[in-house]
Amino acid sequence: MSGSDMPLEELLGHLNDLAQSSLSLWDVPDGATARLINVSENATYLVEAPGGYRAVLRIHRENYHTHRAIECELGWLEALDSAGVVITPGVYTGRNRDPIQQAHGDGLPAPRYMVLFHFVEGKAPDESGDMTAGYEELGAIAARCHEHVLGWKKPDDFQRLTWDEKAVFGPTPTWGNWRDAPEVTPDMAGVLEKVEQTVRDRLSAFGKAPERFNLIHADMRLANLLIDDRGTRLIDFDDCGWGWFLYDFAAAISFIEDDPRIPSLKAAWVKGYRSVRDLSAAEEVEIDTFVMLRRMALLAWIGSHIEAPEPQALAPGFAATTARLGQAYMERVRAMG
Structure with missing residues (x-):
């Protein structure tokens, strides 16, 4: 049984044991403990110790990233921070001088990669009120990141996921097939098939020139901004990879x-x-295409992660809303000619 096939409660029990037993891989204070704070692709733990020590431990999902891919993520974080583009979390180096640790926990079928991040002070912007100021800042941060990658010489053998039409609609989609998601009725599937083809056609015409398609954060939501009196920090680069720059807006309204x-x-x-950074009128018009690409990816994600609490909560009505959004999107495309 792989980790993905294990009931969530059982899996989290094994991951909790792994988190506690692995803290000795880093030079953490005596008495440190790890407490689960989030589970999605990865399991994330708050590490605390007497005296006020805090850090964030990320235990990676099984077979999601290679060691080299995680190195590339951390390399971009460091480059963005060093260049003053945006403040990113620092990383603790393990006792073996590698920031990426690997350990095998009892009950888990395979070893897991782990990274221990510096604790980041601050609060995410309030999403219950007026979010326009937060989204204006998100846009500026995205543009600064995009400008940076266009001039940044990436390390050799740069490995990251790709977020393109093949990753969502191809024969081996990263987050699964949207057709397998809960509540996708035959009528909805008929609409969504047309949406998929429309998105494919628009993206093919839009192209993948480097100034449009490059390294992106791919999950730049308000929840991944932490703000305090010292400024704004951008966190959670786990999904960063190759994609269209405009996908960063689509991810922002996930x-x-x-x-x-x-x-x-x-x-x-x-x-x-x-x-x-410049954004042409033609590019602005195409933002809705990336929103639909992301929405279809999220529909697939819900289906392939249905054991977890968040997808279970999101599933009711998600397919129907996706089909409705897709129908409206196609009508707008037709109106544009």
Whole structure:
């Protein structure tokens, strides 16, 4: 049985044991303990010790990233921080001088990679009120990151996931097949098949020139901004990889694509982006295509991660809303000619 086939409660029990037993791989204070704070692709733990020590331990999902791919993620974090593009979390080096540790826990079928990050002070922007200022900042941060990667000489053998049409719609999609998601009825599937083809056609015409398709964060939501009186920090680069720059906006509205505030949030993001980097009218028009690409990917993600609490909570009605959004998207595309 792989980790992905194990019931979630059982898996988390084994991962908790691994988290506690692995703290000795780093030079952490005596009495340190790890407490689960989030589970998605990875399991994330808050590590605390007497005297106020805090750190964040990430235990990677089985077979999601290679050691080299994680090295590349950490390399980009360091480069962004060093260049003053955005503040990113620091990383603790293990006792063996490698920031990426690997250990095998009892009950787990395979070893897991782990990274111990510096604890980042700050709070995510409030998503219950007016989010326009937050999205304007997101747009500016995205543009600064995009400008950086265009001039950054990436290390040799740079390995990261790719977030393109093949990753979502190809024969071996990264997050699974949207057709297998909960509540996808034959009628919905008929609409979504047309949406998929429309998105494919638009992306093919849009192209993958380096100034449009390059290294992106791929999960730049408000929840991944932490703000305090010293500034804004960008966290959770686990999904960073090759993709269209405009996918960073689509990721920023993950799971709220049907919120009536989206047009104003998009306008705020574009305003922030253009304060740093040029964005043509043709590119702005195509943002909706990336929103649909991301939404279809999220539909697949819910289906392939249904054991976890968040996908279970999101599943009711998600397919129906996706089909409705897709129908409206296709009507807008047709209206544009």
